[in-house]
Amino acid sequence: MIDVLREMGMASRALDAMANAEFKKLDLARGQFVYLVRIYEHPGIIARDLAKLILMDKTTIARAVAKLEKNGLIVRRSDPANHRIKRMYVTKKGAELYPFIIRENEHSNEVALQGFSPQEAQQAHDYLQRMRQNLEKDWDFVKAGGQRNY
Template identity: 65%
Template sequence: MIDILREIGMIDRALDSIANIEFKQIDLARGQYLYVVRIYEHPGIISEQLSNLIKVDRTTIARAVKKLEKNGFIERKSDPTNKKIKRLYVTQKGKEIYPFIIRENQFSNREALKGFSEKEAQQVHDYLVRIRKNIDGDWDTVKHGGKRQY
């Protein structure tokens, strides 16, 4: 069987390493750019939704949110109808770095797809979406304490 997940992992780690080095200049620590982008794109999102969106556990979300809030990139606000619910928003500082993060992402996409036709790039995208959807069920099961059947 072809091990595509190894290739996907190497691509992910390489791009994550590059981004982490480049984002030091805007005071973002390892992997934090992803949270800022998703909160910017989904203002008022709650932690559980963010967890599902980026596929990390709630503890990781809580740690990242706390750090980003401390560093002034995001803020938590109480929901107007239920004060127990905390909604996440980017601050002005977060809004100012968003274009830089998106430029880096667009550049990385162009680099990754060099030599691909538009049709091939769309096929890669479609295949990766299918792969992610195949994994979503397992992620949700394990996240809620279940076990996968090997």
């Protein structure tokens, strides 16, 4: 069987390492850019929905959000209808980082897709999306306490 997950993992680790090195000068700790971008793109998102959006556990989300808030990049506000619900918003300081992060993402996409025709790039996207959707079912199952059968 072809092991696409190793290739995906290597690509993912390389992208994370480069982004973390470049975003260090923005005072973003490891991986925080992912949370910041998603909160920017989904103003008022709650932690549970952010966890589902980026496929991370709630504990990791809580730590990352606390650091972003401590650094003044996001704020959490109580929902007007239910004060127990905390909605997240990017601050002005956080919003100023968004264009740089997106430029890095666009550049990395261009580098990754060098030599691909537009149709091949779309096909790669579609295949990766399907793979993520397939894996997401197991992710939900395992996060709910299930044990996969190997």
